[in-house]
Amino acid sequence: MDILDAVLQSEKSQAVLLIDSKEITYAQLAELTAEFADSHFTHRGLIAIECANELTPVIAYLSAVRYHMPCMLLAPGSISKNRTVDSYSPSLLVQKVDDDWQINATGMSVECHDDLAVLLSTSGSTGSAKFVRLSRENIISNAKSIAEYLKLDGNDRGITSLPFHYSYGLSVINSHLVAGASIVISNASVKDEVFWQNIDDLRVTNFAGVPYTFEILEKIDFLPKKPHDLRFVTQAGGRLSPEKVKKFHTIFSENDIKFYVMYGQTEATARIAYVPPEELAGNEGCIGIPVPNGKLKLLDDEGREISAYEEPGELSYTGPNVMMGYAESGQDLIKGDEVSTLRTGDLAAKKSNGLYYIVGRIKRFIKIYGVRTNLDEVELRLNEMGERAICTGTDGQLVVAVLKNQKEVRRKVSEFLDIPPSSVTVLEYVELPLLPSGKFDYQKIIADSSAKGKARKNNFRDDLANILQIDRVEDGDSFISLGGDSLSYVEATVTLEEHLGFLPDKWQILTMRELEELSFSKSTSHWLKPFEISIFLRAFSIFTIVSGHFKFFSLPGGAALLFVVAGFNFSRFQLPAIIHKDSVLPVFSLLWRIFLPTVFVLGFFSVLSGRLDLPALFLVSNYWPPDAFGGRSFWFIEVLIQVYVIIFLIFSLSIVRKGAGKYQFYFIFVMVLVSYGVASLIEVAWNTEYLYHRVPHIMLGVFSLGALIGVAELRKEKLVTTMLAIILLYQSLFDGRFERADYMFIGAMLLLWVPFIKLPWSLSTVFSLVASASMYIYLSHFKAKQVLHLLLGDIDSSVAVVFALVVGIVFWWVWERGVRFAQQFHLTVVKPRLKSAT
Structure with missing residues (x-):
């Protein structure tokens, strides 16, 4: 019985796997793997497993290891996409279909060598049928070596920060098993709050990362305080620049966390070399020394060993973890051990201190x-x-x-x-x-x-300057610092996505330099793309408003939800700018952008009709009974502007800005309570029901709730916000009818808990246009219907809705381009002439 047999048959009550806050002990794991085998293993054949970090595939893998069944570890979705089944004839398929795990026998069989344990793809992203054949000894020896130099023991707890069809991710599981440690099974990324919550709550002692992981860590405040149990962090999967190694080594050392920089290849199961943390300072560009029981050599063009320091040669490795060989079809699985020395294809040299470093690559x-x-x-x-x-x-x-x-x-x-x-x-x-x-x-x-990349990035700066109507964009500028707001956000988002090919998380707070350094993104479907829920809700809300007014599709509450979205956008755009600049001017800038087109439309149609309604023109007609001005007023815009005026007055106070900057969530939380409290007191003295409650003191609470959603980042803050929303909207939500509050609540919860949805690319383009033009659609939709009626007479309401949306989009496009032209004319013609005149 080897060490993996002993571990997987253990009756210890200690936890070995933790998933969704549930603990699985070693004894329970033994039962689960036995049950899996009894249900699915009928003969020794190949098992194909899609390796998501979830319980079913992990149990399938560990069952295969325990019962000496060779398994092929694949990326999620691989079984249905490539020729694996045809080439290798696996007897059992473990795959996810429509979000459900399915375990199916194929009726096929292939003869495998007694020592064969695991097949891992050599270059899995190509869809190649070529795999590395790993024996049980390969896996156990490398896991023991890793556990030895990381000093793993039964008190350690890792987390699946990498997929385990990848040799690095698999080595995390195996090394913890042989050390009698435990593992948190999680699909969360290091950029997700739940990842760090797991590290704290579940007492995780270590996690692993590839270079992309550390690019993400640079963008987030990943160590605001040292998680009390985190002991070390490992890095492999590609070269991390010496500058970044030095940076992270310093950060981790200051928090009493060891940082292991490692080197490996799938052909050596996982790990080949590592740099001892105590030797990392001054050796940030090195891959280190061989893992225990392994040996490194440098070979010249004739295959002779190079003994001199600093003389480059091909890096070769020998050790018990070197693969059995390659497989290109099922017929190769019967082959035994064919490789004793691994020639890595990397050019390396050895320093006088015994540490190796990579010089370049031989293979392509x-x-x-x-x-x-x-x-x-x-x-x-x-x-x-x-x-x-x-x-x-x-x-x-x-x-x-x-x-x-x-x-x-x-x-x-x-x-x-x-x-x-x-x-x-x-x-x-x-x-x-x-x-x-x-x-x-x-x-x-x-x-x-490289030249093409620089030109593309410069074009984005030009496009952003054009969108924000400014002269130039510098390295240290961000969308927020340049005064970007919700009106320009959607267009800027679409433009950035066109330039980068993806949309970085929280891109609006990243500097131009940081955006231009990004080279990684989330993998997305070729026909679906992630789409921000706030943009989706803006588009959907204006659609329901227009549809309701035209009696096409009635869903009351679109305007109320837009107030929630407006508050959400305030917390993302104006609030950070207010805090950063210690000035309330960002609110004034947004007010002006809303006020100007509204007054233009009202003034234009007042001239056409020959009727001047001053309350409507001064944006206070919401204090008159609805429809008092025959459709020549816009209560939503009026109340929104009035709410922003209140916000402007509140944040004009220096003490308020400082409080909001220091205690952001708590400040907005109190702001919500105060807003609803003041509104209730005012309603006692002045019942605004005859105005349909279209007044700022009522809508300020809704706006503030949206702002609270925008600043709620931690899970506990989101739970508090959810409970607060239920309490404030209790009577409306549970009166048995679907009313405005229900629509608003559903939208608010989507904003809070579902930041992105996936839409087809073509549909996402339509939603982006509608969201960008939402204010202009609101301003023009009644007039658009009147024009259509004059031209065609009575028309179907669906046609009127589509026409109104198109007219609003055209209005937005013409207005925004007109303003930008005027701005550009001022910058390039008027301003230089004024300067030369003085």
Whole structure:
């Protein structure tokens, strides 16, 4: 009985797996794996497992390990997408179908070597059928080596911060098992609040990260205080720059956390080398020393060992964790051990202190998201598709040079590699660049790619300056610091997504320099894209308002929900600017942008009709009974402006701005209570029901609730906000009818708990346009219907709704471009002339 057998048959009551706050002890794990085997293992055959960090695939893997069943570990969704079943004939499939885990026998069988334990993809992102064959000894020896140098014991607790079809992620599970430690099974990313909550609440002692992980950590305040049990952090899966290694080593050391920089390959199960944390300072560019029981050598072109320091050669590795060999079809699974020494394909050198460092690469591989991608395989796939292309790139960015059809190539590569389009740069040439020797000039392609990237980024700055109507955008500027608001946010979002190919989290607070340094993104479906719920709600609310007014589709409460969204956007745009600048002027700027087009529309139609309604023109007609001015007033805009005036007065006080900056959530929480309290007192003296409560003291509470949603980031803050919303809206929510409060509550909860939804790309474009133009649609929709009626007479209400939306979008487009033209004319013509005159 080896160590994994002993662990998986243990009767200890100590927790080994923790998932969704539930603990599974070693004894319970033994029962679960036995039950799985009894239900599904009929003979020794290959098991194909889609490896999401969830209980079912983890139990399937551990059952396979316990009962010596070889398993093929695959990325989620792989079984239905590639030729794995045809090539390897697995007997059992563990896959997720429509959000449910299914375990199905295939009726197929393949003969496997007695030592074979795991198949891992060599370059899984290419969809290649080539796998690394790992034995049980490979897995156990590497897990024990890792546990030894990390000093893992039964008190340690890891967390699945990486997928376990990836050798690095798998090694986290295996090393903790052999050490008798425990693991938190979680799909959360390090950028998610629940990840850090798990680290604190579940007493996690360590987590693993690839370079992208640390790019995220740079963007968030990931260690506001040291989690009391966090002992060490590991990094592998690609090269982290020496500057970032130094930065994180310093941060972790200050918090008494060890930082392990490591190097490995799937062909060596996982780990080959590591840098002892105490030797990391001054050696930030190194991969370190071999793992216990392993040996590193440098070989020259003739295969002879290089003993001199600082002399580069191909890095080779020997140890019990070196793979059995490769497999390219099911027929290869019967093969035994074919490899004793692993030639890594990396050029390395050895320092006088015994630490190795990488100089370059011999083979044509790059890493995207820590997964090695074979450039030759990508070229072959494209050639099979009829595309004449050559490939090069750097870690994180694939560059494809083609003769034609640029957009089609990018889409194809993105789909068959299953990576975001932002990770693929496609360059179009009349003739592919060659060196005098006749070989392809890869350096020129890399240089051209870099130049294209810089031009694209500069264009985004120009576009953003145009959207925000400013002269220039500097390195340290962000959307918020430049005065961006909810009216310009949607257009800026769409523009940024066009430039980067994805939308970074909280991009509005990132500087231009930070945005331009981003090279990674979330993987998205080729036909679905993440879409901000706040933008969706703006678009849907204005649609329900227009539909209700035109008696096409009635859903009361659209305007109330827009007040929630307005408050939410205030907390994201104006509030940070107020705090940062210690000034209330950002509110005034937004007020002006709302006031100007509203008064223009009212004034224009007053002139046409020959009737001047001063209360409507001065935006106070909401204090008169509804419809007193024959449709020549806009109560929603009026009350919104009046609410912003109150906000302007509140934040004009320095003590208020300081309080909001220091205790943001608590300040807005109190603001909600005070707003509702004051409104209740006023209603006692002045019942505004005859005005349909279209007054600022009523809507200020709704607006403030939206602002509270915007600043609620921690889970406990979101729970408090949810309870507060239920309490404030209790009577309306539970009166048995679907009224305005119900619509508003549902929208508020979506804002609070569901930041993104997925929409088809084409539909998301429509929603973006409607959301951008929402205020202009509101201002023009009644007049648009009147014009349509004059032209066509009685028309279907659905046609009127569509026409009103289109007219509003056109109005927005013309107004915004007109304002930008005037601004540009002032900057380029008027301002220089005034300057020269003085």
